[in-house]
Amino acid sequence: MDWIERIAGIRRWTRAGERAPHKPLLLLYVLGRFQHHGNQPIAFSAAEAELKRLLKEYGPARDTSPGYPFHHLTSDGLWLVNSTEGHGSPGSELGRLRETQAAGRLHPDLARALTEEPHLLARIARYLLDANFAPSLHADLCLMVGLDLETLETAETTATNGVAVRRDPAFREQVLMAYEYCCAFCAYDGWLDGTAVGLDAAHVRWWAFDGPDELANGLCLCVIHHKLFDKGVLGLTADRTVTVSARFVGRTAAARDMVLSLAGRPTREPQPGLEAVEAAHIEWHGRQVFRTPARNG
Incomplete structure (x- = not known):
């Protein structure tokens, strides 16, 4: 399974071409947690403040609820959310996510691939950074989500649908x-x-x-x-x-x-x-x- 291709295909909210890096920010946050703690469930109550800060710092100027990516990323087959109500997310409303003690984790297939392929986490993180944020923001963003920059690929190459795209060195x-x-x-x-x-x-x-x-x-x-x-x-x-x-x-x-x-x-x-x-x-x-x-x- 080509996980880069899967991540490149995540569905985004769109309106007049406005940037919508909400799901990529959540994925970077989760990858940072995975790098240090494995695929332990991440309680929304524990992640809410950090996700809100990420959206404020690196999202578009309009306010966005951290409940939006926490819930909607489940539709892309990469992220699972459970709550006291059972399997499945209770929705994106903040009160519901808190009340039902919602917690998310990477899909087991993706978590297994990250464990078996040591370089996959770096490749995914690099793709998310290159595809969504200006290069001058990458180091600070990685520090904020707890990703170790030294493990990331240094070549300015990423893949989209299997096609290599290279920056012009000139x-x-x-x-x-x-x-x-x-x-x-x-x-x-x-x-x-x-x-x-x-x-x-x-x-x-x-x-x-x-x-x-x-x-x-x-x-x-x-x-x-x-x-x-x-x-x-x-x-x-x-x-x-x-x-x-x-x-x-x-x-x-x-x-x-x-x-x-x-x-x-x-x-x-x-x-x-x-x-x-x-x-x-x-x-x-x-x-x-x-x-x-x-x-x-």
Whole structure:
């Protein structure tokens, strides 16, 4: 059985293309538990707060109940839920999940495969990360769910329906060169022994959501602004000025200088003759990642 293919086919709630990483987040959480405790039942009452935090940190801006993935993942043949009412989930309503002492665990076939194939857990985790989240978020997300990053595959290759998909290794250098090795938001341009340090090639539309490895989808950003961009603290307007989420709070001078002062600032443009970020990718980031509303200044 190809478990990667099974996981790639999990059913998602959809509305106008909105991101819905609820089931992938639950699976990553469960894999972290499996890595350390095996396939012990996970009581909803014990997992609720952690799932809520994961959804808030890594899900879309709208609020989502942790009961939603805990219940609905059962429809994909990967996850079983039992309660005091017997076999089967009592539903996604929080009160019912608590009252019936609902608990979930991986399907025994998947748990057996994870035990028999030592590398399968890493492959599944890597697939879930690559298919649903920007690379700058992977390490923090794994730490939050308790997955050991050192066991994950390092090759930036994943499989979808049996077809290998590989990242373009030239993307980073293409983007950094276009922006002259300078952060498009803050103008940071550090070097060490002839090598640029602390600079990333950021995807505006995430690669996991059909964002191409092309200059028109890239920005050269310093590592802190890359992380804030992928977390939705920072965004872009159609005319490529920086937006700052009104939800962001920073009280120190460092936060004001590094983040709040960026509101309304034009981004650095690429070298003459090279493509700037396409409006369609900016619009995707604004809908799917940026935490609205934007500050007025």
